[in-house]
Amino acid sequence: MKDALEPTQDIGWLLEAEGVHPQWEGDLEARFSVSNGFLGVRGAREVSRGATLVTLAQTLRPASWPRTYIAGLFDVPDIDPPVPALMPVPDWLRVRIRLNGISLVLNNERLISYHRTLDMRRGVLITDWRQFVSGDHVARVRTLHLVSLAQRAIGLQLVQFELGQAGMDVSLDASFDLVGSGLEVFKLFADAGLWRTGQSAKSLAMASVANLQLAEREIPPDQSTPLQWSWGWQSRAGDCAQLTRIVAFRRGNQDLHGLIDSARSELEHARTIGWQDTLSAHEAAWSGRWHDSDLQIDSDDSAQTALRFAIYHLNSAANPDDEQVSIGARALTGDTYHGHVFWDTEIYLLPFYTLTWPEAARAMLMYRHRTLDGARAKAKRAGFRGAMYAWESADTGHETTPEHITIPDGRTVEVLSGKQEQHISADIAYAVWQYWLATGDDDFLREAGAEILLETASFWVSRANLGDDRLYHIQGVIGPDEYHEYVNDNAFTNHMARWNIRRALETVSLLRQRWPEHWRALADRLHLDERTLQQWRNVADALAMGYDPHTNLIEQFSGFHALEPIDPAQFAGRREPMDMVLGRERTRRSQVIKQADIVAMLALLPDEFDMTTQTTNYHHYAPLCAHESSLSNSMHTLLAARIGATDLAMRHFQDTVATEFGSQAGASAGGVRIAALGGLWQAVLLGFAGLSIRSSIPRFDPRLPAGWRSLGFRLQWRGRLLKLQIDAAKPSFSVTLEAGESLTVSVRGETHELNPGRALTI
Ligand code: IFM
Numbered sequence: 110m111k112d113a114l115e116p117t118q119d120i121g122w123l124l125e126a127e128g129v130h131p132q133w134e135g136d137l138e139a140r141f142s143v144s145n146g147f148l149g150v151r152g153a154r155e156v157s158r159g160a161t162l163v164t165l166a167q168t169l170r171p172a173s174w175p176r177t178y179i180a181g182l183f184d185v186p187d188i189d190p191p192v193p194a195l196m197p198v199p200d201w202l203r204v205r206i207r208l209n210g211i212s213l214v215l216n217n218e219r220l221i222s223y224h225r226t227l228d229m230r231r232g233v234l235i236t237d238w239r240q241f242v243s244g245d246h247v248a249r250v251r252t253l254h255l256v257s258l259a260q261r262a263i264g265l266q267l268v269q270f271e272l273g274q275a276g277m278d279v280s281l282d283a284s285f286d287l288v289g290s291g292l293e294v295f296k297l298f299a300d301a302g303l304w305r306t307g308q309s310a311k312s313l314a315m316a317s318v319a320n321l322q323l324a325e326r327e328i329p330p331d332q333s334t335p336l337q338w339s340w341g342w343q344s345r346a347g348d349c350a351q352l353t354r355i356v357a358f359r360r361g362n363q364d365l366h367g368l369i370d371s372a373r374s375e376l377e378h379a380r381t382i383g384w385q386d387t388l389s390a391h392e393a394a395w396s397g398r399w400h401d402s403d404l405q406i407d408s409d410d411s412a413q414t415a416l417r418f419a420i421y422h423l424n425s426a427a428n429p430d431d432e433q434v435s436i437g438a439r440a441l442t443g444d445t446y447h448g449h450v451f452w453d454t455e456i457y458l459l460p461f462y463t464l465t466w467p468e469a470a471r472a473m474l475m476y477r478h479r480t481l482d483g484a485r486a487k488a489k490r491a492g493f494r495g496a497m498y499a500w501e502s503a504d505t506g507h508e509t510t511p512e513h514i515t516i517p518d519g520r521t522v523e524v525l526s527g528k529q530e531q532h533i534s535a536d537i538a539y540a541v542w543q544y545w546l547a548t549g550d551d552d553f554l555r556e557a558g559a560e561i562l563l564e565t566a567s568f569w570v571s572r573a574n575l576g577d578d579r580l581y582h583i584q585g586v587i588g589p590d591e592y593h594e595y596v597n598d599n600a601f602t603n604h605m606a607r608w609n610i611r612r613a614l615e616t617v618s619l620l621r622q623r624w625p626e627h628w629r630a631l632a633d634r635l636h637l638d639e640r641t642l643q644q645w646r647n648v649a650d651a652l653a654m655g656y657d658p659h660t661n662l663i664e665q666f667s668g669f670h671a672l673e674p675i676d677p678a679q680f681a682g683r684r685e686p687m688d689m690v691l692g693r694e695r696t697r698r699s700q701v702i703k704q705a706d707i708v709a710m711l712a713l714l715p716d717e718f719d720m721t722t723q724t725t726n727y728h729h730y731a732p733l734c735a736h737e738s739s740l741s742n743s744m745h746t747l748l749a750a751r752i753g754a755t756d757l758a759m760r761h762f763q764d765t766v767a768t769e770f771g772s773q774a775g776a777s778a779g780g781v782r783i784a785a786l787g788g789l790w791q792a793v794l795l796g797f798a799g800l801s802i803r804s805s806i807p808r809f810d811p812r813l814p815a816g817w818r819s820l821g822f823r824l825q826w827r828g829r830l831l832k833l834q835i836d837a838a839k840p841s842f843s844v845t846l847e848a849g850e851s852l853t854v855s856v857r858g859e860t861h862e863l864n865p866g867r868a869l870t871i
Pocket residue numbers: 438446451452453589738740784
């Protein structure tokens with residue numbers, strides 16, 4: 110049988126790290142996370158966590174941040190200001206090994222090697238640690254853990270221990286960290302436990318089984334403490350001990366006993382099939398995901414590695430079976446942003462899911478449908494109609510953006526994005542429409558998507574004010590460029606709002622035509638009559654757009670061109686963000702842009718602007734951008750690729766890669782920047798492969814960057830599975846319909862009929 114702890118042979122599937130470097134631990138733990146959209150586990154060392162503290166400026170700080178998260182397990186902890194946060198659950202991976210009563214801890218002086226491998230193909234984290242224990246006798250500890258993609262409630266841990274020295278007293282403890290989790294212990298049993306959140310009436314059940322085999326024989330544990338097992342034996346040179354632990358997790362509300370039964374029955378299933386079959390089912394599920402979503406780049410290894418890493422985390426982050434949750438800004442890989450869901454999900458992540466995993470995209474959009482009431486309440490409180498989505502959303506859809514934060518120098522700074530960053534409502538509507546175009550999921554549109562489109566449109570119409578110039582204006586907002594607050598007519602916001610209103614009007618026509626009864630019921634419920642719809646048309650037709658026909662420039666917001674021009678390139682090499690270099694006030698009064706704003710708008714709405722406008726504005730705004738957010742460079746890549754500036758696109762692409770793999774220690778410690786990873790994938794598909802989602806047929810206008818010999822990938826479109834290959838040398842574009850009925854595709858403006866099993870090569 111294949112050795113489960115042996116990583117995949119092809120290094121193209123591996124992320125590897127050697128040794129222990131306290132300043133990098135946090136970043137590595139985030140990147141080496143395993144997750145299945147329900148559970149997320151950071152890649153912290155699990156065996157004998159020795160020196161997890163480092164000294165920094167004379168204080169002790171944790172070097173390691175072992176965390177397991179459960180999607181949707183929010184509570185309002187005792188933080189200032191009190192906002193809901195994803196609560197870490199009890200650490201289930203702890204193992205301690207003692208030799209003659211002394212803990213075996215990682216000791217750099219005796220260390221031979223400590224190797225960590227994230228096997229992305231199999232979705233497992235493997236470690237291999239060798240250390241001298243006495244004289245030249247060596248101890249070897251190998252571990253593997255995973256959270257199952259085939260049975261999302263299940264976590265599996267394997268630990269193998271070998272000792273070169275005979276006659277030592279060995280003890281191995283497998284335990285849970287029962288108290289350090291931020292949850293309250295409610296009840297503990299030998300095989301299970303129940304925890305509750307302090308405020309939010311949520312609960313967690315975990316059930317576990319552990320066993321140890323020594324030289325192929327199972328030895329009985331001493332289990333005098335709940336969820337803790339200890340084994341002891343005398344070592345014989347060359348004997349291998351293997352610990353196997355399976356844990357089942359369930360999240361729930363009030364019914365605590367039902368919850369524990371449910372955890373036990375999940376555990377029972379995994380225990381019955383055994384750890385090998387649990388592992389095989391998980392690997393088979395990963396293999397299915399890779400089949401549908403892998404992307405092959407010929408002749409650019411670093412781009413290939415970055416894309417694999419991005420796709421690994423994107424596949425890890427989603428759960429198509431849970432409409433109660435969506436993906437937070439750091440997925441389930443770190444504490445930063447408390448698990449809150451931003452526009453990142455709809456604008457940067459959804460395209461990946463819509464096009465490779467529509468079931469996951471649907472579940473995330475259903476989360477937005479479920480949280481509509483929170484969005485309605487926010488709109489009402491602010492004096493508007495319809496639905497104004499939370500800038501940061503947790504489980505209920507109510508606004509969870511902290512109203513202030515404390516910055517590193519101890520000062521308190523007001524945060525306005527929860528009040529003013531309103532474009533998120535249009536961003537969600539945008540994702541709904543894109544999903545519907547690409548999947549043709551009419552049931553979703555009729556039952557949920559339409560309501561989101563109509564309620565967000567209604568919000569925008571009530572939000573816009575008629576000015577003396579007979580134009581409608583949206584005042585006092587923050588666009589994606591968060592350096593500028595209280596701005597009027599942010600072009601991104603206004604264009605997305607207009608687009609939102611117009612798609613809502615299209616939805617009305619569609620409902621009337623295809624599902625009239627449904628339309629009548631919805632119109633009744635949302636108080637939509639002919640007069641209201643006419644008002645929607647009026648606002649959409651007369652919204653201020655900031656376009657100057659003489660220069661072809663679109664002003665980022667009213668008054669932007671008059672601000673102080675500052676070139677961020679003059680500050681190259683800075684370690685601090687531009688608003689700290691210049692000070693907040695001067696930054697506000699300058700044209701320095703924090704992240705793609707006009708550029709993002711052009712990238713998202715290609716049909717609204719001709720090529721000259723896209724090109725002129727890209728070249729005008731790109732140099733003003735400080736790229737101070739991980740969301741910035743990927744949008745620049747996409748737009749630069751579309752306008753044919755592939756060299757610039759490639760530079761932005763590499764800068765996006767550097768966001769996650771850059772040289773600044775600690776940058777990812779709070780979790781991987783999942784939007785940058787989604788943005789990377791999106792830039793390749795919608796930029797270099799030139800795919801656009803504008804109607805019921807997929808359109809391609811590919812432009813590979815210099816140095817890429819070919820690009821291959823699969824995607825789903827309206828129930829079909831397509832396989833694509835773009836070759837630069839020939840050049841050729843080839844698409845095969847691998848599953849589903851005939852389909853029309855458009856390549857460089859010409860339509861072609863695609864028939865099952867036959868490749869179309871152009
Ligand atoms: O949503 C983003 C925002 O655009 C920039 N700051 C970080 C947020 C979360 O990723």
